[in-house]
Amino acid sequence: MRESLISRRSLVIGGLGAAALLGVGGTLRAIESVGATATPLRPPGIQSEEHFIGACIRCNRCRGACPRDIVVNCDVEDGIINIRTPKLHFHTKFSESYRRAEGKDQAAVALDPYPSILDATGKGFCDFCMLCAISCPTGALSTSFDPKLEWIGEAVIDSGLCIAFEKLGGCRKCADYCPFDAITINDNRQPVVNSSKCNGCGICENICPSSSYRTYKGSTRRGVNIEATSKERPL
Ligand code: SF4
Ligand code: SF4
Numbered sequence: 021m022r023e024s025l026i027s028r029r030s031l032v033i034g035g036l037g038a039a040a041l042l043g044v045g046g047t048l049r050a051i052e053s054v055g056a057t058a059t060p061l062r063p064p065g066i067q068s069e070e071h072f073i074g075a076c077i078r079c080n081r082c083r084g085a086c087p088r089d090i091v092v093n094c095d096v097e098d099g100i101i102n103i104r105t106p107k108l109h110f111h112t113k114f115s116e117s118y119r120r121a122e123g124k125d126q127a128a129v130a131l132d133p134y135p136s137i138l139d140a141t142g143k144g145f146c147d148f149c150m151l152c153a154i155s156c157p158t159g160a161l162s163t164s165f166d167p168k169l170e171w172i173g174e175a176v177i178d179s180g181l182c183i184a185f186e187k188l189g190g191c192r193k194c195a196d197y198c199p200f201d202a203i204t205i206n207d208n209r210q211p212v213v214n215s216s217k218c219n220g221c222g223i224c225e226n227i228c229p230s231s232s233y234r235t236y237k238g239s240t241r242r243g244v245n246i247e248a249t250s251k252e253r254p255l
């Protein structure tokens with residue numbers, strides 16, 4: 021009798037424990053799903069998101085190595101699985117000193133804009149120096165990335181925030197500053213991104229004045245934002 025009482029009590033306690041664990045599991049899954057739809061924008065050199073998540077040991081070396089201060093840690097908003105893995109953030113510091121092709125041979129820049137981004141000073145954009153990948157101890161970031169053929173992400177215009185959509189012709193800064201001619205201004209005087217030319221360097225997002233124009237405090241998005249892209253990586 022006592023035995024059956026104990027076993028019945030054990031069953032009840034065990035059942036409650038399992039229910040609690042299931043509850044915790046459900047909560048974790050719910051938390052894990054937060055932000056999971058938006059893939060974080062990774063530093064250059066990842067082979068695939070799956071490979072990266074398996075190989076990154078969250079050591080933070082890429083963050084310390086980046087001379088442009090654009091590598092930051094993912095937090096809970098990026099999903100539990102991504103916490104402390106690196107993502108890119110182009111608002112770090114305004115690249116005051118970046119001026120497209122300043123003092124350079126315009127014809128040479130038109131032919132190959134890549135050297136102009138290498139020579140640019142300032143912070144808050146990626147010049148594909150690959151110091152992040154060189155510092156990575158596990159190969160989560162590969163140094164074989166070619167910025168002329170590959171990309172970090174893609175610039176996407178947010179018509180709800182872009183000044184040119186609100187005030188026609190009010191701004192064209194992103195188009196003027198893009199070293200790769202990936203943004204043009206259409207007949208409505210609004211910016212349009214040519215995704216085949218964009219490599220996700222982040223200069224346009226860095227330079228976009230929409231936050232200060234609207235005096236948004238702590239705004240996380242600008243008129244143009246670099247987003248992870250599903251466009252195919254070249255073989
Ligand atoms: S390639 Fe250079 S600038 Fe770009 S994220 Fe890596 S360390 Fe920073
Ligand atoms: S810089 Fe920003 S606000 Fe200006 S046109 Fe480009 S996206 Fe719009």
Ligand code: SF4
Nearest residue numbers: 198218220221222224
């Ligand atoms: S991220 Fe912006 S500045 Fe860089 S290539 Fe793309 S459109 Fe041009």
